[in-house]
Amino acid sequence: MNSTDLHYKSPTKQLLLDIQPLPPPSLENFIEGQNAEALYSLKQALTHAEEARFIYLWGAQGSGKSHLLHACERMAKQSNLPLFIADDTHTLDEDAQIALFDQFNQLRASGGILISSGIAAPTQMQLRDDLATRLAWGLVYQLHPLTDEEKAQALRTHATERGMKLPDEVVEYCLRYLRRDLPTLMAVLDALDVWSLTEKKPVTVPMLKKLLQHNLEA
């Protein structure tokens, strides 16, 4: 089951207006799990000029790289920080790598922050050596995916932010019967929320089962 399939479509009901905008990614609503130091360093970089200005985050899909990068980008925009973001560096082609390399040199010479990410440690991605060693020169953090307990915590936090009541047995059910990557879990939660608002009924395990059934048939 794919996270993108999980949209509740009811032919008979009027579609809800999207009155429940997702809370934007922030450093505060990131469930840190074992990534406390990475989170701390990002905050430091964005608030204290004297701290490390080059941070590279890596980890498997779903480990939270994009969340953190977007959060930093928003923070930087709000307070007008000279921040440069480079996401998914492992996908950069030769020209883009040279451009990033050039940007790194300029940032290093004249100030500014670079936060970048990729799926592996800088020197393990077949990037140009000159770029890889530059990325490795700053602070390098591997982001560790959340444990099941931490995922349960993430679901609860997300639900609270949406103003939605989420019983423990629903969380348990999700972790037991669904794919446990965060995007899937979050998508299910959002679909549940929409369903519950449409039906005007509280979120329960039978409702979740019905939603999944509905989704499979659709």
Add this chain to the structure above:
Amino acid sequence: MENFWPACLSKFQKELSAQQFNTWIKPLHTEVNGDAVRIFAPNRFVMQWVKDRFLKKIEQFAEEHKPNIQIELVLGDVTTKTNADEPVKKVAKVIVENKQTMNEIKSESIKQNLSEVLAKTKKTTVTAHKNVDTSNLNPTFNFNNYVTGRANQLARAAAIQVAENPGSAYNPLFIYGGVGLGKTHLLQAIGNELRLHNPDAKIRYLHAERYVSDVVKAYEHKAFDEFKRQYHSLDLLLIDDIQFFAKKTRTQEEFFYAFNSLIEAKKQIVITCDTYPKEIADVDERLRTRFSWGLTVAVEPPELEMRVAILLKKAEAVNLNLPEDVAFFIAKQIRSSVRELEGALNRIIAMSKFTGHAIDVHLAKDALRDLIAVRGRQVTMENIQKTVADYYKIKVAEMYSKKRTRNFARPRQIAMALSRELTNHSFPEIGEAFGGRHHTTVMHACDEIDLLRQNDATIARDIGFLVQVIRD
């Protein structure tokens, strides 16, 4: 009093590079009140940076401008200012431009964004060249803090010779070696040393990539006369990573003229490259020949003792007492480049700061894991099934079969439990992948293996080994 800040701005504009000026000085805003000048920084980051690097200069200049001026640096927002006259608008506009310039690259749109970014950077440098010091020298790179060992002593000696006798010792000096070995440091040190002896010398350090874009820019603006005037009038040209000239015919041609003109006028050229002249790919033969006219020296990767020395020196520079056994530990782990060595030390310092633990080998080991970890394979259930079957010498097909004898059932259960542990699949999905078994069967298998791992050392060891094999 009103003209103090504009005068201060123009002074900074002359002293700093365009990017530095636009990032740190232009966003500042002032308010004059009698003999007091209040400077507003748009955010804490800029404030700290200005405080550390520029405030002394501002105060010094204020004193020259008019004695007893009070300077105060505070956090504040430009938009909250009421007297939004023309200069203020200009400042705001620069901030916007700057924001865009520094903003972001995403892989899918990276080229487009970068070309915009580069276009803007180019624009600022065009105007900058008229009155700004374009040496691009970073005073933190000098010969004193350049750690020397067998790997680089020749290069260092040659560099000092050149800095002391520019244009006459070796011209050009061609330094080559792998990435992250300190070629840029040497290049910058030559510039800084010469400047020390001769403050009026016209020096320019630049990365080859910048030279390429300067040529493109001159081409676009039909400004080759200006371009030539700039480069041909230098006393010292320091050009980094010349291998970036590959396939850039127009750049190579321009550089050929610049090279000839400088050498003829006995002006010094220093070049770095990742390989020796004959080996540079896709660069004109006549240039390659010229590169070896002077002296060609190599910078080799540092040996263990030198790597340790580099770490200790680096630690000393940030007032850190790095235990020698930790330095040896890092130096043994990271062998290839000085840059990665510095990255490792940075990370260890950050971890020690964060956890509050003293730096020892144990902490270093933890910190380095993120830096040198080899990416594990993508873990799939097929992969788990195959690895477990191989380990217990049974056919992969037994993973899906209905046979329930112990020598098939146990490995199957282990594979199920590992699928739960190492992938994101749900119980029903795992059951499906193991011959269409019910999800409760999988749950039972996981519980059972969990129990066995706690009570049976052999099973626990087997599973530990399997996890390692599957992950790597």
